[in-house]
Amino acid sequence: MSLDLRTGRSVWLNQDNPSHHPPLTRDISTNVVVIGAGISGALVAHALTDLGVETLLVDRRDVGAGSTAASTAILSYEPDCHLYDLIESFGVEAGVRIFQSGVEALLLLEELTKTLDDDCNFGKTSSMYFASCRADAKPLRAEYHARKRHHFDTEYIEETEVGRLFSFAAPCALLNPHTANVDPVRLTRSLVRCAQKKGLQVFANTSIKKYDREGNQSILTSDRNHTLRARHVVFATGYESQQFLMQSTVRLTSTYALATEPLIDFTGWYERMTIWESARPYLYLRVTADNRLVAGGEDEDFVDEQKRDALLAQKKHTLERRLKQMFPAIAIRVATAWTGTFAESEDTLPYIGMHKKYPGAYFALGYGGNGITFSAIASRIISDLILKKENTDAALFGFTR
C-alpha cells in the first residue's frame, strides 16, 4: 500500500523535465538494491556507485517524484531541536557530534554538487532563527551559549537589531552563516544520471511488495512478480517506510508550502536569509535562484489525505497573510501552493542503519525538517557499513539509540 505523499504542484515541478526510466521486466541479481529514488536513495546509490559497488535503484514512482518534490529544500545543519537539548538527552560528546555531522553533511552536499552535471541551483546562504515570543528568548540565549561553547559559528542579535535588519519584530534571533538551498528534484535526478554513467541500473514504476532473506541474499519481489536478488538492500522509502516498520516513535503529519512569483524587491529582508522560528510547528522561508519566496509550515497533526488536501486553500491563505505581515513592503503574489505528508521522530533525529525485522537491509530515513541533510549523513553511514568500514556515527542515528 502506498501513501499519497503530496498534492498540488511544487515550485520544482513547474520547471519539470520528467526523467524516463523503464519498469522492471525481468529478474536481476546484483550487489546492492536501493528501494526509493528520492533524495535519500539517490544520495546512497550515487555514493555506492562512486565507490565501485554494483547497485540498482528501484522506485514505484519516477525519480524524485515522492516527498522530495514537495520539499522546500533548505539545507541546514540545525536539527529541529536545540543543541543543549541534544546534549541533555545524549551527553556532550554525542550531542555535539550530531550537530557536527550536520555541518559535515552540508559540506558533502556542497562538494558533491560541484561534481554533478547540473549545479542544481545549489547556493550558500545564512539563516536567521528567531524567537516567536518573549518566552522563547531565554531558551534561544541558552542555545546561543551552547553553540558558542562548542565552537559552532553563530551570532546572537537583540530585538533592536532584528528590527533594523528585518521589517518584522522578534524578541531576539540567532544568525547562522552556514546554510544552503538547492532544487531538490534537479539534485536527485542529477545524482541518478551521474551514477547511471558509472553503472547504476534504474527502474521506475516498480513497487517492491515483498522482502525475504535467504542465507546471505535478500530477495525482493516486485508488483509484477519479478525478483531482485542482492547481498544488501537499502530502504530509502521515505515516509512510506512506516508501512514496513510501524514505529511508535515516528509521527506522520500534514504540512503546507507555497512559492511566490519572482520578487523584484526584498525590502525588510536582510540578505535574503533563510528564516525560521522557535514556535512549533514553525514557519520557514527561503529564496529560490529565480528570486521566488518559498515558505512552509502550518502543519496539522493528522495524515488523512482528503482532510489535508481540503485545507490547502485555507493554509495557502494563512501562509500568505503571515508573509505579508512580515514583509509589508514586498509585493507578494503566490504562484503555487502544495501540501504533503511529513514525518518526524520523537527525538527529531533520522533513523539510519539496520533493523532487526529486516536482516540484510539498511534504512535511510531522514525524518524531520532537515531531512535532506540527514539523507546525506545516511549516504555516508550506509556506504561505510556496506563496505564494512567503521563509522562511529552509526550508533548516534541507529534504531537502538
Ligand SMILES: Cc1cc2nc3c(=O)[nH]c(=O)nc-3n(C[C@H](O)[C@H](O)[C@H](O)COP(=O)(O)OP(=O)(O)OC[C@H]3O[C@@H](n4cnc5c(N)ncnc54)[C@H](O)[C@@H]3O)c2cc1C
Ligand atoms: C513540504 C515539505 C517541506 C520540506 N522542507 C524541507 C527542507 O526545507 N529541508 C529539508 O532538508 N527537508 C525538508 N523536507 C523533508 C525532505 O523533503 C525529506 O526528508 C526528503 O525529501 C525525503 O526524501 P526521501 O528520498 O527519503 O523520500 P522520498 O522523496 O519520498 O523518496 C522515497 C521514494 O521511495 C519510493 N518507495 C516507497 N516505497 C516503495 C516501494 N515499496 N517500492 C518502490 N518504491 C518505493 C517512493 O515512491 C519515493 O519516490 C520537507 C518535506 C516536505 C513534505
